Amino acid sequence: xxxxxxxxxxxxxxxxxxxxxxxxxxxxxxxxxxxxxxxxxxxxxxxxxxxxxxxxxxxxxxxxxxxxxxxxx
Numbered sequence: 888x889x890x891x892x893x894x895x896x897x898x899x900x901x902x903x904x905x906x907x908x909x910x911x912x913x914x915x916x917x918x919x920x921x922x923x924x925x926x927x928x929x930x931x932x933x934x935x936x937x938x939x940x941x942x943x944x945x946x947x948x949x950x951x952x953x954x955x956x957x958x959x960x
Contacts, residue, residue, distance in 0.1 A: 891943060891953050892960065893936045899945070900930055902959035906951060926950055 894902075900910070900918060908920040908928065918930045928949045931941065946956060 891939055891946075892957060894942065894956075894960070895935065896930055896932045896937055898960070899937060899942070899956075900932070902956060903928065903930070903949065905959045906949070906955070908949070920949075922949075 896918075900920070903920050904910075906922075908922050908926075910918055911921045912919050913932070916932050918932050920928050920930065926949055928945050930945060931937070937945075946953065951959075
């Protein structure tokens with residue numbers, strides 16, 4: 888698997904919007920996104936870059952690859 892990019896939660900949220908996900912709610916520092924086909928992801932909206940394992944887990948739940956993420960950025 889190619890190396891994942893270092894990315895902030897805010898920038899990742901914009902990429903999720905580009906992939907068809909919509910923000911359904913935000914509770915505290917966690918934003919919840921849902922896709923029209925039912926996929927659901929939770930993004931921690933903390934300062935700084937997302938940790939690589941966290942980003943990988945969110946991408947897996949979203950059904951996206953690292954290459955697709957780079958295209959969305």
